[in-house]
Amino acid sequence: MHSSVGHQNLPSEPVDIRLIVADMDGTLLDDAGNPPPRLRRVLALLRRRGVLFSPASGRQYATLARLFSGVDDGMIFIAENGTHVVRDGRELGSDPLDPAVAARLVKKVRGLADGGIDVGAVVCGKHRAYTERADEAFLAQVAKYYVAHESVEDATAVDDEINKIALFDFGPAALTTAPALAEFTETHQVVVSSEHWIDVMNRTANKGAALRRVQQDLGITPAQTLVFGDYLNDLEMLDAADWSFAMANAHADVLDRARYTAPSNNDDGVLRTIERLLRLPATHNG
Template sequence: MPYSHSPLPTPADTPVAPADIRLVVTDMDGTLLDDDKRPPAGLWETLEQLRERGVLFTPASGRQYATLAREFAPAARGMVFIAENGTYVVRDGVELSSDPLEPDVVARVVAAVRRLSADGVNVGAVVCGKRSAYVERTDVPFLTEVRRYYVENRIVEDVTAVDDDILKVALYDFGPAERTTAPALAPFAGSHQVVVSGEHWVDVMNRTADKGAAVRALQRELGITPAQTMVFGDYLNDLQMMDTAEWSFAMANAHPEVIRRARHLAPSNNDDGVLRTVRRMLGLPDPARPTG
């Protein structure tokens, strides 16, 4: 159900003149992808046009790197992937940065999830490593949700005993995560980030890791300014990213907090808002439509 935006301040209208953009960063779910998880029409053509202009297109998602690399396989060469909500940044299979959790933190978060489950909350933990995601639950509804975002996943007896660098612990709550699971994780908020990344997802990460920090590090490495950067997002895990770019866009159906934080408003994810805005600002032609 889209949020009602009528009581909120309206971000500035999208400019129509071409801009000196060098970096385009976009969230995936609820932003680039439509509600059925489909990419927008003309994506590959537009990505090739951006490459020809020297503009770097960077997905920034709570999804794992393996999932993003598979989804963008036709255009992945040279692309930077900001995965796991900024805790893992990779280009051409080479790690640029990572921010793993300490094992004792992972153990304490997992113990909290187990207590919630024992109290009747329908929730499960996904321990997100560099090589794979790890779960203990084996029921089909839970695994179906996990496998949407983590193509590399393993069922293990104890997720706290895996041999991997753990980037974050993601919790899938079959109820409203913002009202149930997130408050239960409040004890971790003083030392770590507890981020509601979707209607049913909550992520626990290091305080130093988020999409915004990853974008700033990328800007420094490439010599790109906020004035040359566009970012797009729709949910609470995109908030820090809104502060990294002069061209920050909330989707029309975004969470109200994201709309308040962004400088501009883009059409919804179901209206191809990211690509329409990028093409408009950079003066790119609309993708050719098949005839016949």
């Protein structure tokens, strides 16, 4: 088995960690989108230690809540790349888009699609996600991250607060769709969150900003915070924790930014690192 490696040696003594924040796709979940089989056992151990666990993802709150159903009591969900933070069904913070900006983005994506780019927009509302594109291949991608979604004729006219606009590009998003959104980069964040997904949010919104608000509200310091990430939308979140880990499979910029490296998402890197740092009893065979 691989051991955790990093820019510095890990301490031999248990670390005082009060909050653990983990990205989902490419980090906690394996490449098939499955959580580690022993995740719930580790979460139970953390709960007994008084350590909070927080999923931080581009996924919507409803999707995260379903994934952690039954073990979500007191859990803090940093959803929609930090634009929507929820605990025990109560919203702790949000940073919604101006509806006019959301409408401009939807129209921009319509134009890109008309021009031959295989792309579609997901309007990420607080209550559900909305899509105009309704073909099976596109909706299959949407359903992975947005369990509460519906197809609409006009996504510029939905009656919901909009957290962000997510774009799925069947090609390499960084090379096709991202450059076409240059007009939005002056006023908003245009984040390539994976090979095929791009998120457009307010400039003030990111996982790191959401995490810092959570730390302030709970009186938890960066020195008591452990964070795991793998892609560009995790960079600010890594900056908010002294114990910042990039997955071995992470984007090069993430590997450079994090203080430490964890084994890959397919090697159960998050749980193995947690167990090592907090000296949890091994649950591999439990």
